[in-house]
Amino acid sequence: MKWKNVPLAFGLILVLQTAIAQKKIEMNLKQCLEMALQNDQRVKLSEMDQTRLKYQIRQTTGMGLPQVSGSGSFQNFLKLPTQLIPGEFFGEPGTLIPVQFGTNYNMSGGIQVSQLIYNQSFLVSLQISKRMTEQGSLEVEKSRENTVYDVAQLYYMAVLTDLQIQYLTETLEKMDTLTSITKVQLDKQLIKQVDYDRVNVNHTNLQTEVSNLKLMFLQQLNMLKYFTGNTPDDSIVLTTTVFDKRIVELPLLNSENHLSLREIDQQKKLLGLQMDLVHSQNIPYLSAFGDFSYNSQQNEFGKLFNDRKGWLGTSVVGLSLNVPIFSGAQRHYQLKQYQIQFQELNLSRDYTKKLIETGTRNALLKVHSLEQTAGSQNKNVDLADDVYKVIFNQYSQGYTSLTDLLSAESAKISAQSTFAQTLVQLRIAELDLLKSNGNLLDIIK
16 A cells, blocks of 8 residues: 555645756746846957957057067087187298187076067057947947847847737637537537537637647747746746836937947047058167077086076167168058048048938837727727627627627727737837937937
8 A cells, every 4th residue: 555655745745846956937027138138149249349449459558668588599500600810820821720719518598678668569469459448338339229129129029029929818708618519509400510510619719829829829938038047947927918018118219329329430530540550650660679688608517507607698778670661652542542442431420420310210100000000900909899798798698690790809809919919019119219319228328
């Protein structure tokens, strides 16, 4: 008898483990977006790239700091080098006499120091590195903006799917009652078999649609879990609905804050610095240097370390000036190319600004239009629901036909679906308007 309880015990353990593994997480839209920004790979990659650019600035700055290096060498001449000396030094004119010079062991060591005093190219390069960091900040903002837009859209679509499931589930409950009623009517031969079959077909179609919507809803929740960094076993509850008021007030038309225009402005500033860099290459640059070294030359290896007086020191300090004179007109034509690029950026900015302003106006018109449509659709849903209830009661009492009932049911489902879709379109249109004004990230403030 005791062994019979073992499967039950194992079952209870599995249930407890599943309950512990699952976490119920309630998320409104803002919380969902905040979690997505912390976990989205695109944002992390852009932030890592921004960190890399900061290190690049430090690397460029290091070029202006003192540069110190050490050197050392050891030479063991197995055979001393031979040079030819004119015989006149030895009383043998007209001949060349081979003579060996040097010692068997040579050792030297020293330190070289250099310091950049003035180099305009270095100063401009440092400004370019800082400007690239500012441009990298825009890339981080762009990644964050894309994540907010994508996840917000997915959130609203999941809310839409859940809302449609609720609408159809309510209708399906009515269909269950209708199926029971028509079965009784069929048994009493009050209706034909074809009428009963029509009800069953509608009932099955509704069940299938609800099943498909539930599958879609689970898939959407899984995508939200992926973006927010939750585990697949977690249970997510979406608390923001399409019926809620907009999260932030819609801004006035202001295209200057749009990310695309700010990126072009940064490119223009960076290009201006690159032009300054070309100009700076015509300016002389000055640096200081110093060299401090010691060397020892001995015929015995041990004396390299024992004979301190044998180490001879040398030191030198000085200035080095480099004056650019002519580069084959390379810098001249490079400047011409930059000037053309600058003109291209100006044209691109004007075109982009007009395009953004047009898109913003259209988005604003769409928001106002959808607000009016949503109000009308809301009234239409209530009206369709009232009509369906009246006809359902009339059919139950035998006062109207099955065709009228199914038609009213179809109209109710269509009105509910249209209303829900209109609300989601309205929320997405608000996202588009915020993005076109460069205020999309205000959602998470």
